[in-house]
Amino acid sequence: MLDYVEASTKSNSLLGHPYLDGGKGIIKKVNEHCLHAIAELKKLAKAVGGNESEKVKTSQSFLAKMLVLNKEAEAPLITDQMIGNMSTLIIAGYETTAVTLCSSMYAIAEDQTGLQEELAQEAMLIESIEEADLEKFATGLPCLRSFMYEVLRLKGAI
């Protein structure tokens, strides 16, 4: 890992610009964050003692869940593999999510058939967004669901 960070730093210094290195600088930063987050989570897990598993399991962090699953596995991933997976999911996940959201906003703004009102009315049927659970979102918004499927079909991020 350290070799890689060193190599990335060297390549950056050669080119002298953070965006002309084929994305290595950005990847390096993401990897460093992942490494830091893993260390923090491990430290926290040690601090909470016996309840660490439950605590992490019910946490809202994807990385924490990955760490717990890895700890419980027969053949766990090594740290580099873990970081590689995290970076991959972050970079792949952010781009697809952001592009899909932007495409859907654009489609709603461009529509002339009253789609925006229809979607808003459907969303209003959910009484409290704060209290709504995953099932409610999954089954209670059929129009929005269909709309998102159509956006993914026509303007898919990949």
Next chain:
Amino acid sequence: MEKNYSSWLFYARLRVIEWKPFILKWKCFSTNPYAGFSFVCLKIQHLTDSFQYLAVGDVVDFLLHVHHLIPFTSFHQAVPPSMVHALVAFGATLVNSYLCKRKRMKSEGLVESPWKKVPGGRRFFGNLTRESSTFQETVDHWASLYGQDGIFEANLAGKKYVFLCNEKKASIIFSKRPFQVKKSRRLSKAMNSLHLCGIFTAEGEDWERERRFSCSALNHKNVKNYLPTVKLVTSRSLEKWENHSEMGHVFVFFRYCFSCYLLSRFEQFEHKHQPNADNG
């Protein structure tokens, strides 16, 4: 500069023999004083890759079609001889690249695919989308030609792609992962070079193992736990949007999506660090 262009020709000759000498030579170039030359070589390589299925006849045919459009005298005045050498070297590279690919196809026993080919292909561009329609519309049109169980092949800028209209048939192919059906090695190489050695590039047993982790972390039960974070970052995003519109500012939604996504992933449990504290 003369030495430089002769190197181009040498590079083209080396490609016929083997791939490896080219890499060695390219490394050698990267240390020479001609700045950017290695970069150009790399670009040429990408370009020639896209011509891998292009027949030599196509290139000749194209040149025969366009050569009379350029008056030779004015061409000669406008373009210096060294540039002509470079163009010839480039042409030779294309031809050699094609020959290499053909040789490899023969040695590996590859044959023509049995799928029906989409009609209306153009030279160089293949079946790429026309200006009047989107790619999705084009694919929909092709699918309507071959029916619900159709399998067809299209050439997109020199690359062959097979399209399946039936989900069940597609699932048969996916079920052969990871041992019989493998992903593009080029994509894996590119991602590995950036140290993104994750589930997208893993193959074989590694893929099975890594997939098990990722899928478990994204199963229904675990996604339920992410919901409060999703709600939190969504409400903050909306709040920010409202504030921007009240002030009459432009809200760059795309930029903010990145922050939301990252922080929802990195958020420490117990909300140790406040997510989205200063973004957008």
